[in-house]
Amino acid sequence: MIRIGTRASALAMSQTGTVAESIAAASGQPTELVEITTEGDTSRQSLSSLGGTGVFATALREALLDGRCDMIVHSLKDLPTADAPGLVVTGIPRREDARDALCARDGLTLDTLPPGARVGTGSPRRVAQLKARRPDLEVVDIRGNVDTRLGKVSSGELDAVVLAAAGLTRLGRLDAVTEYCGLDGWPSAPGQGALAIETRANPDPELKKAIARIDHAPTRLNVTAEREVLRILEAGCAAPIGAHAIVDDGLLFLSARVYHPDGSSHVTSSHALYVADHPKPADTVAANVASELLSLGAADIAPVGGAA
Structure with missing residues (x-):
């Protein structure tokens, strides 16, 4: 039995249920959903006042670390960009509509x-x-x-x-x-529409193989680039930043926009590179975008920091 941790909301249960069906098919083992209550589910404060980043992830990760489940499923846009000690994002299934x-x-x-x-x-x-x-x-x-x-x-x-x-x-x-x-004029949150499967750093080999079968490489590449912009800018998932990446004919395109919180101004950067020409294409294109955003004054209009 593969135990899959999830928030108990209708949306979380729906998306985790879809992952569970795929994992069951890939592994040949039954699955069980383990409902976890997070701070984001119980608090009535705004997400921005809670700090945004991690309010839906911390309790899930604790359940994974203490052995209550074998894997957990996140909405990727809610996941902090920093790695959690002892855990790893093992799979990212094909992305849904990012708009x-x-x-x-x-x-x-x-x-x-x-x-x-x-x-x-x-x-x-x-x-x-x-x-x-x-x-x-x-x-x-x-x-x-x-x-x-x-x-x-x-x-x-x-x-x-x-x-x-x-x-x-x-x-x-x-x-x-x-x-x-439309994503051109209204970029959405980095990673929006994608799910992340997280496991302990050394998962059961058969579980790791099953997750690998549903991992979608183009989605992983795109969302890695988007989230790397957040990481470099030291901006949380609740920051007023939109980003979107696509791969087309071997080119990885990444565009990101940083908004003033009141909408009065914004800066945008877009870069592209050939995936085959770089050992870490997502990191490279994100560094180019983040560097340009900072040079355009991103740190002056929104709560971001960092240096590319």
Whole structure:
């Protein structure tokens, strides 16, 4: 029996259940989901006030280290960029849609929302993006699961919410989407749409083989580049930073944008390189992007640090 640790939210259970099915098929062994309660699940404070990084990961990692489970599944965008002692990200399955999605009343879009419309999000990045695009909107800090957030729109408490398209896909709630936010103009969180499978540093060899069978190399390359920008900038997963990478015809393209928290300004950097020409292409392209962001004044407009 392979025990898989997960948060108990509907979204976490859905995405972990999908991984469990794949692991069962790859290993030929039954799986069991082990529900873990995290600080991010119990606290009603905003994610930014909690510090963002790690509030959903710490309890899962403790359960893995103390042997309550054999592997854990994270939403990669919630995972700190620093490695956890004794643990390793063993697999990253194929990524789901990386975009954000607007879910608004009456089929409204970002451009057709009326002046003063109330839009909910718990993400500092999305706050900055909303204020940059529509400074006339009232952006409301919200917490809660996907159904709770969507319920605030259907009840009339909010005019719209911004959510990850991947989560809506996994929950079968794409019917709520009124507009998808294009990644060129609205880069999403580094790693958004991807899952991370974490194990102890020396997992059971058969489990390691099973995870390797569902690891998706292009996704791993892309999200590694995106998250490396965060690491170099010393910015947490709640920082107002968007990034997106793709591999096309042997080229790794990475673009990242750092926003002022109030949306009044931003800086952007984009670089590309041939994967075959570099021993660590994700690290190299991320270093180029981060260096340019810092030279453009990223540290002056957002809470980031570091040197490329």
